[in-house]
Amino acid sequence: MTRDDASEHSDRPTGRTRRAVLAAGTVGLAGLAGCSALSGGDGGGNGTTTGTETGTMTGTETTGNATNGTAQQGNAATGEALPIEEYRGSGPLVQQRPSLSGTSIQDLPPLSGELTIYLGGGEGGLYTNLISLLERTYPDFEPRTRLAPTSQLANTIIQETSAGSSPADVFWSVDAGSLGVVAERNATVALPQRVVESVPQQFHPREDWVGVAGRARSVPYNTDQLDRSRIPEDVLAFTNANVLQGNMGWAPSYGAFQAFVTAMRLLTSRGRTKRWLNGMQEQGIRTFPDEFLVSNAVADGEITAGFANHYYALRVQAARPNAPIDLAFTEGGPGALINVSGAEIIEGTQRRQLATNFIHHLLTIEAQEFFATRAFGYPMIPGVPPVGGLPTIDELQPPQLDLARLSNLQPTLRLMREVGVL
Amino acid sequence: MRSGGHLGALAGRFRGDEEDGDRPPIALVLLAGAIAAAVLSPIAWLVLRVAGIETSYALSLLTGAATTSVLANSLALVGAVTAASIAIGVPLAVLTARTDLPFRRFFTVAVALPLVVPSYIGAFAFVSAFGPRGVLAGLLAPIGVESIPTIYGFGGTVLVLTLFTYPYVYLTTRASLLAADASLPEAARTLGESSTGAFRRVTLPQIAPGIAAGALLVALYTLSDFGTPAIMQFDTFTRIIFVEYNAFGRDFAALLSLQLLAVTGVILALESRLGADRSGAYASRGARSGGETALGVWKLPALAFCLAVLALCLLVPVGILAMWLLRSGSPGYAGGGFAFQWTFAWNSVGVSVAAALLSAAVAIPIAYLAARYRSALSTVFDRATYLGYAMPGIVLGLSLIYFGTTYAPALYQTLPLLVFAYVVRFLPQAIGTTRSSVLQVDPTLAGAARTLGESPSRAFRRVTLPLIAPGVLAGAALVFLTTMKELPATLLLHPTGFDTLVTYIWLVQGAGYYGAAAVPALVLIVVSGLSMFVILSQENTDS
Numbered sequence: 001m002t003r004d005d006a007s008e009h010s011d012r013p014t015g016r017t018r019r020a021v022l023a024a025g026t027v028g029l030a031g032l033a034g035c036s037a038l039s040g041g042d043g044g045g046n047g048t049t050t051g052t053e054t055g056t057m058t059g060t061e062t063t064g065n066a067t068n069g070t071a072q073q074g075n076a077a078t079g080e081a082l083p084i085e086e087y088r089g090s091g092p093l094v095q096q097r098p099s100l101s102g103t104s105i106q107d108l109p110p111l112s113g114e115l116t117i118y119l120g121g122g123e124g125g126l127y128t129n130l131i132s133l134l135e136r137t138y139p140d141f142e143p144r145t146r147l148a149p150t151s152q153l154a155n156t157i158i159q160e161t162s163a164g165s166s167p168a169d170v171f172w173s174v175d176a177g178s179l180g181v182v183a184e185r186n187a188t189v190a191l192p193q194r195v196v197e198s199v200p201q202q203f204h205p206r207e208d209w210v211g212v213a214g215r216a217r218s219v220p221y222n223t224d225q226l227d228r229s230r231i232p233e234d235v236l237a238f239t240n241a242n243v244l245q246g247n248m249g250w251a252p253s254y255g256a257f258q259a260f261v262t263a264m265r266l267l268t269s270r271g272r273t274k275r276w277l278n279g280m281q282e283q284g285i286r287t288f289p290d291e292f293l294v295s296n297a298v299a300d301g302e303i304t305a306g307f308a309n310h311y312y313a314l315r316v317q318a319a320r321p322n323a324p325i326d327l328a329f330t331e332g333g334p335g336a337l338i339n340v341s342g343a344e345i346i347e348g349t350q351r352r353q354l355a356t357n358f359i360h361h362l363l364t365i366e367a368q369e370f371f372a373t374r375a376f377g378y379p380m381i382p383g384v385p386p387v388g389g390l391p392t393i394d395e396l397q398p399p400q401l402d403l404a405r406l407s408n409l410q411p412t413l414r415l416m417r418e419v420g421v422l
Numbered sequence: 423m424r425s426g427g428h429l430g431a432l433a434g435r436f437r438g439d440e441e442d443g444d445r446p447p448i449a450l451v452l453l454a455g456a457i458a459a460a461v462l463s464p465i466a467w468l469v470l471r472v473a474g475i476e477t478s479y480a481l482s483l484l485t486g487a488a489t490t491s492v493l494a495n496s497l498a499l500v501g502a503v504t505a506a507s508i509a510i511g512v513p514l515a516v517l518t519a520r521t522d523l524p525f526r527r528f529f530t531v532a533v534a535l536p537l538v539v540p541s542y543i544g545a546f547a548f549v550s551a552f553g554p555r556g557v558l559a560g561l562l563a564p565i566g567v568e569s570i571p572t573i574y575g576f577g578g579t580v581l582v583l584t585l586f587t588y589p590y591v592y593l594t595t596r597a598s599l600l601a602a603d604a605s606l607p608e609a610a611r612t613l614g615e616s617s618t619g620a621f622r623r624v625t626l627p628q629i630a631p632g633i634a635a636g637a638l639l640v641a642l643y644t645l646s647d648f649g650t651p652a653i654m655q656f657d658t659f660t661r662i663i664f665v666e667y668n669a670f671g672r673d674f675a676a677l678l679s680l681q682l683l684a685v686t687g688v689i690l691a692l693e694s695r696l697g698a699d700r701s702g703a704y705a706s707r708g709a710r711s712g713g714e715t716a717l718g719v720w721k722l723p724a725l726a727f728c729l730a731v732l733a734l735c736l737l738v739p740v741g742i743l744a745m746w747l748l749r750s751g752s753p754g755y756a757g758g759g760f761a762f763q764w765t766f767a768w769n770s771v772g773v774s775v776a777a778a779l780l781s782a783a784v785a786i787p788i789a790y791l792a793a794r795y796r797s798a799l800s801t802v803f804d805r806a807t808y809l810g811y812a813m814p815g816i817v818l819g820l821s822l823i824y825f826g827t828t829y830a831p832a833l834y835q836t837l838p839l840l841v842f843a844y845v846v847r848f849l850p851q852a853i854g855t856t857r858s859s860v861l862q863v864d865p866t867l868a869g870a871a872r873t874l875g876e877s878p879s880r881a882f883r884r885v886t887l888p889l890i891a892p893g894v895l896a897g898a899a900l901v902f903l904t905t906m907k908e909l910p911a912t913l914l915l916h917p918t919g920f921d922t923l924v925t926y927i928w929l930v931q932g933a934g935y936y937g938a939a940a941v942p943a944l945v946l947i948v949v950s951g952l953s954m955f956v957i958l959s960q961e962n963t964d965s
């Protein structure tokens with residue numbers, strides 16, 4: 001966004017979605033295709049450059065100027081808009097952010113009034129941080145956040161709505177399956193097209209809910225113990241990889257893993273999935289309570305590789321820059337599943353307009369930059385790229401699968417129990 | 423009377439007339455019945471849910487190989503943890519209550535503290551310390567030790583659960599020891615018994631109800647704990663129930679929960695049978711609490727035993743937490759920025775105190791009825807309350823969501839409903855200790871007060887209540903400590919915006935921010951420890 005552009009927004013048009021370009025910077029790191037990596041150094045030459053090359057300054061500095069310029073023009077009655085640095089994380093992975101485009105918070109009507117948000121999961125308070133930033137922006141906004149494990153909140157909402165009405169206005173969950181379960185029980189109301197139009201259809205397959213940040217399945221591996229070229233490109237081939245014998249880890253009781261097995265079941269077949277689970281057990285794969293610990297064990301060399309959501313390895317790496325951990329992604333199929341954190345409006349809410357506007361805020365440049373650089377998630381709008389080194393969603397070639405079907409967990413669990421994985 | 427002979431007669435002199443034949447006051451029966459019914463109400467929801475499941479499907483679920491192996495696992499775990507807890511808890515209680523152990527006051531408080539460590543933190547600390555690539559492995563690697571026995575699985579689960587639950591046995595046994603007349607074993611020794619003989623034939627029967635009460639709490643806690651088996655990678659009922667609920671498999675989860683309650687019922691019946699012979703339990707509690715046994719040459723081994731237990735139970739988790747704290751300079755181990763606030767600690771303490779007071783108050787009628795007027799009905803009231811204790815927190819939470827939204831919308835997501843949930847979950851802890859201290863009070867004392875013209879309720883207040891106070895206090899302390907660390911029901915039922923230490927720990931730890939979890943975890947341990955200190959020093963001045 002140039003200063004001239006910013007000054008046009010001084011009246012904060014309501015309801016109208018504007019496309020804005022924040023900042024001008026260079027994409028310093030090439031996006032890496034295929035079996036890509038965090039370190040980026042040896043990713044090969046097939047990188048694609050995203051963003052516009054309009055300057056040589058770092059993205060952060062330029063963005064700061066542009067956004068501050070905008071903020072000065074902000075409507076005093078609704079509080080000052082915060083500069084994008086407030087939303088952006090820091091550290092080696094976040095350097096060199098390119099130019100961003102999409103709807104800005106500037107373009108939306110202010111949030112005002114009380115809103116009860118059931119926040120499932122919440123990534124260790126990160127999402128609460130984003131809500132606090134919105135609170136700082138809008139003094140009249142009074143969010144009441146209720147945090148609990150996502151499936152438990154889904155069960156709670158189902159119970160509440162079947163008994164009468166739920167106190168929740170918005171359900172924001174880190175798992176599409178939970179959103180789907182609530183939607184299936186007709187406990188939601190549809191989201192307007194103008195809110196979700198910037199999100200690829202894959203991440204809002206139905207009117208009921210919309211993805212706000214993505215999490216990709218990945219294979220964290222120990223760079224001291226394994227060369228990336230020896231990691232199979234197809235997740236189904238892991239059962240035959242001798243190099244991984246006795247050296248792998250997974251977290252079968254973890255929701256993200258169960259969603260992955262569900263995807264495998266739906267994309268291949270029950271029999272094929274059973275063979276895969278059995279095969280991995282014959283590989284001597286080790287069990288962990290969650291996928292952060294899988295990634296941590298990889299960094300410690302306790303295991304050579306594992307199955308985990310991509311951002312856990314990024315967090316380990318951000319915390320321990322010298323840890324020998326890197327990420328590999330398998331191509332296509334269930335191994336390339338991208339699940340989302342998303343939001344929906346709960347049936348019976350008295351604050352539908354505010355709830356809609358809140359969800360719209362989650363899809364702004366600022367919020368998307370927050371998810372990308374603080375939670376290391378995949379942004380849902382095309383104008384905000386993931387952090388350095390991560391392959392883009394297109395490069396990952398995620399399978400075509402209605403994410404709401406991931407709530408079809410029962411048969412998955414029966415299968416996992418049958419083979420003794422759970 | 424098992425012991426027979428003159429020693430038995432000596433103990434028997436204090437027994438007074440049992441009131442088995444007497445009819446209990448009708449008001450007391452009604453009160454106890456109402457409390458038991460309230461505590462059992464959440465189970466009604468479970469039964470309703472299960473009734474809606476197709477029978478053949480239910481049978482196929484229940485007889486599956488996984489289900490039966492989980493049943494076997496759970497039972498083996500309960501047996502091993504209970505036995506090991508008695509082996510640690512009873513000696514510690516005797517050492518701190520009846521001997522000249524050095525630094526006795528310190529140990530009295532310190533060895534009860536492992537109870538304040540939430541299992542999800544304790545177990546995780548053990549894995550960090552003793553797991554492959556853990557701290558210990560790191561220390562041993564340079565001196566050539568390449569592998570250490572695995573901490574995962576059955577052995578590790580038993581070890582960790584024992585170390586963090588033995589205080590149940592310790593506290594209930596200690597309460598019994600304090601309430602019992604310490605001059606009796608001395609009398610036995612003047613009659614020629616050795617000190618071990620006096621312990622076995624006089625003290626042990628006196629404190630048996632206390633041990634049994636603690637052992638039952640350990641057994642049922644083991645059955646309902648989720649965190650430890652999950653982290654130690656050992657399949658139990660709760661682990662599968664938890665996984666099912668998270669997978670929207672509410673039918674199967676409800677079914678398994680009911681099966682878990684059935685197992686609880688069997689354990690309760692078994693315990694009633696074993697604990698039925700309570701003869702010898704009655705003994706007057708004189709003011710003579712002296713009777714310190716000199717440890718002599720056993721002083722050093724006893725000290726070493728206490729220190730070893732403390733090192734494992736407190737130093738390991740606190741040390742690991744400190745390690746995370748020091749590492750927390752780097753973002754991956756530090757918080758996501760959702761800063762810790764001291765109000766979390768006040769919230770935790772507030773609800774825990776409320777739950778402890780309410781539990782202690784409602785425990786008295788049930789425990790008194792069960793101990794004084796033994797009948798089928800009083801036993802049923804007493805034992806029924808234990809079912810709530812074995813109900814996994816997540817099941818209780820969902821049940822109260824149903825009741826709250828359907829019948830009491832005004833109470834839904836309020837503190838009273840949350841405190842009620844805590845009482846349902848932890849009431850048996852208060853009942854167990856209260857009942858065993860009622861058993862130890864010579865009923866003729868209250869009778870004597872009545873012959874002197876006191877009304878029954880005044881006689882209870884002025885004679886019985888002061889005598890059972892240590893037991894009631896110990897029970898309240900147990901409820902307080904377990905409420906401080908209760909997680910699953912808290913997550914489901916807390917008022918929106920009301921965060922506690924554990925909900926914060928859950929939040930940051932779930933995302934891998936172990937550094938951020940360290941501060942609230944340490945605060946939880948310190949605050950609980952201070953409360954424990956206050957409670958136990960109170961108890962000492964009483965006796």
